[in-house]
Amino acid sequence: MIEIRFHGRGGQGAVTASRILATAAFLEGKHSQSIPMYGTERRGAPVTAFVRIGKKERMVRSLVHEPDYVVVLDPLLRKSVDVTQGLKESGMLILNSSVTPDQIEVDKHVKTAAVDATEIALQVIGRPITNTAILGAFCKATGEVKLESVIEAVRGTWSGGLAEMNIKAVEEAYNQTKVGTPIFVEKIQRETVSSNSKADWRTFQPVVSVEKCIGCKQCWMLCPDGCIDMVDGKCVIDYNYCKGCGICAEECPVDAIEMKMEVE
Ligand code: SF4
Ligand code: SF4
Known part of the structure; x- marks a missing residue:
């Protein structure tokens, strides 16, 4: 069984991404779960969602605490959220980032994959909705689901031009994703902001x-x-x-x- 945690912000489609990934795995004959964690449902607020893929008899129904993969839809979220919390040492961090994976500082000995999903989403969809682009990165970096399965799951989620745009975002990100070894640092300095600040x-x-x-x-x-x-x-x-x-x-x-x- 593999466990995946998605981090994004309200409006970027993290919950939809988790659903599409779980559907893609299901289309390949695997058992899968998509678990959204709802907090402040507002545009911009941090959002988390989880996916499990594996054999039915091994599936638990809790939140994911020690993921194999962490997928981050927002390039700035790492400044304030501990996205690597619980990530297994053998795991991988898949980031929406404009820099290459070996330029990224991470406080775990993990692999990193990076793609500029915001740029792809702006070019292809016209809005910074990064969920489908980051799924292309997940496919390429992990090989856990096939590109064709994600495309089929996207077609089941939207229709017409919207589906085609999102498929293009998946494909562009798949082609542009790079995998590498990040710079290990003991502790990531995170920004602290007042509780009311947004x-x-x-x-x-x-x-x-x-x-x-x-x-x-x-x-x-x-x-x-x-x-x-x-x-x-x-x-x-x-x-x-x-x-x-x-x-x-x-x-x-x-x-x-x-x-x-x-x-x-
Ligand atoms: S920026 Fe100025 S012109 Fe534009 S909506 Fe606000 S007040 Fe009106
Ligand atoms: S000022 Fe900020 S919060 Fe207010 S409408 Fe503009 S972008 Fe949104």
Whole structure:
């Protein structure tokens, strides 16, 4: 039996990824489970999901505490979440990352696979929904399920153009994934933020053009976290509480807000 833990943020599709992987394994005649762990169901909040693949008689129904594989859908999550917790020493960390696996610092003696799933998702799907791209990376790096099975499971999840886009994301990531040995460090320094802050939820940061802002207050009214102030008739964002959902940028009538990726 193998056990897999997914880490992502609300809106990136970690739970869907776990379901598609479990379905792909099932299509290959294996027994599988997909277990979502629901917490704060909001865009940007850390999310966890689990998959087991193996023989039916050996299946337990608990959460996964000592995974063989950890799959991380968000490039910045490692800054605040201990994603390698419980990961077996023989295991593998599969990351959405713009850097190569041998440039990544990890506090366990494990293999690492990396692919820039955000870039692939933006190019292929047009949104930073990284779940299908990271499944392509999982297939390539582990060989635990076949690419064709994941593609079939994607076709069972969506139809038409949406299915084709997601299949392209799987294939692109499969082709671009690299496996290597990361840099071992005793302890990863993680960011600590106040319990109310949502700064570590962000993958993208809204940046306001003061010149373009016409002070219409649309963003101020629609920000779900109330972290926008109007100062001298211009929009000002409190980055301590902004979770990077992008609603302000989507709704601004004059495109005065641009979502820029946080530095990995
Ligand atoms: S400021 Fe914009 S990106 Fe940040 S939480 Fe508010 S709506 Fe979302
Ligand atoms: S929605 Fe755009 S133009 Fe209106 S206040 Fe916000 S940033 Fe300025």
